[in-house]
Amino acid sequence: AQSVTQPDIHITVSEGASLELRCNYSYGATPYLFWYVQSPGQGLQLLLKYFSGDTLVQGIKGFEAEFKRSQSSFNLRKPSVHWSDAAEYFCAVVLIKAAGNKLTFGGGTRVLVKP
């Protein structure tokens, strides 16, 4: 089956500490990958994307992600978390299918930032 998994439902991190959110995908071909963030009551904001090329991609708000084909992963990282980073984070992959392409999301990881 083709899917996206975010193993951690909740993560609590102290302000100033580093953050890593995991994302694993199950897909036969080279995936197009995205990370989005959703603040309470808001829509989805694009953090970064990967299509090809350099496997370490930089995004907005100091986030970066690394595509590892051998591990089928696209983990999101931030060296030093700010209180405003408390939100829910979604990993997504574009699935290319004969019946039609679509963006498929993981279940999300909710991040709580402790002062």
Place this chain on the structure above:
Amino acid sequence: KAGVTQTPRYLIKTRGQQVTLSCSPISGHRSVSWYQQTPGQGLQFLFEYFSETQRNKGNFPGRFSGRQFSNSRSEMNVSTLELGDSALYLCASSLAPTGLSGNTIYFGEGSWLTVV
């Protein structure tokens, strides 16, 4: 440049009624997709339109329908509303259809639908 605009932002409907949600994509974008977000099911794909043609449809009943106009604006309609239709409905836009390399997908703020 304005982002993806969705209207209305909040609405309350009664079971059995129908609702229409509107989405204006980013200027120049011709692809519009719709997603439903609920606490139990997460983010689920509804359908995608490109140049007024539906390209793909998710696994939702026929009560959910959509369309796209020549100016790329899109509407989705849900008829005979059920309590379970209460959700955040998100619209996304992109330059090209989903699946092309380099095609970035941007989302709006969503429309919160409550069915009572």
